Amino acid sequence: MSIILNIETATKNCSVSLAKGGKTIICEEIATENFSHAEKLHVFIDAILEKTNLTFKNINAVAVSQGPGSYTGLRIGVSSAKGLCYALGLPMIAIDTLELLARRIKIENGIIIPMIDARRMEVYTSFFDKNHLKIRETKAEIIDESTYNEINDTMHLVGDGALKFKETLTTANFIFYDEVVYPSANEMSALSFEKYKKSDFVDVAYFEPFYLKDFVLNK
Structure with missing residues (x-):
């Protein structure tokens, strides 16, 4: 084994x-x-x-x-x-x-939206269904009061990025899981x-992390 x-x-x-x-x-x-x-x-x-x-x-x-x-x-x-x-x-x-973060909760219906804090008003996020299958690509997304207004489904938000916007995303279809941070x-x-x-391996020599955004050094 x-x-x-x-x-x-x-x-x-x-x-x-x-x-x-x-x-x-x-x-x-x-x-x-x-x-x-x-x-x-x-x-x-x-x-x-x-x-x-x-x-x-x-x-x-x-x-x-x-x-x-x-x-x-x-x-x-x-x-x-x-x-x-x-x-x-x-x-x-x-x-x-983000899939790891999404898998920390189980839901019966709706969308799981894991959010990792990307500083300021931005998060790294994606959408997963109730079976933890990715249904929207990963993005670096700026969050405000109008974010996801077009979605009528229940949205289950997890992660330190989600907690940062708990007072911003206040409509009834947002559900926050305060205990799921990382x-x-x-x-x-x-x-x-x-x-x-499945022998689904990466090339050790050439593999690089998925940063999503370029690294900027704060001076």
Whole structure:
């Protein structure tokens, strides 16, 4: 049965899980305002291996959250995943960050709209149906009072980007999930296993995170 190491660092949440056959064995994560990825990521990896009495030799693949999200967070996660894959000769799997966030809730009807804070009045977002299938492409979108006025369906909003606009999007068909703030490596387990079974791997040498927007250095 395949064992996959899952790494999620696209937001302020530094999250690592170990999964067997698509089921999470253990997940370690922490969300801090100052981004603790550089300090915590490899500590978490070592910790979950120690707690499960496994070693890197037991791992069959490494999965990484591909974005969109924080430029720095994505670079750290992808660089770490690449390093492990190179060193261990393992395949690498890339997972859509917004899908991970959408999968944190289950709905009976309506649309799931995960939102990752992209600073100022902008979010990274996409639409998913009740089965977590993407039904609108990923965008960097400016949010105001008129956003999604054309949609009559119930909209389920998750993520730190959604919480930022809770007082802006106030019509009755918006439902907010305050407890779902960041994507987690826990939701990566089933997705990475499905890709592993299909040999849906990315090229370790050439893979780059999905930044969506160009990085701008604030001076």
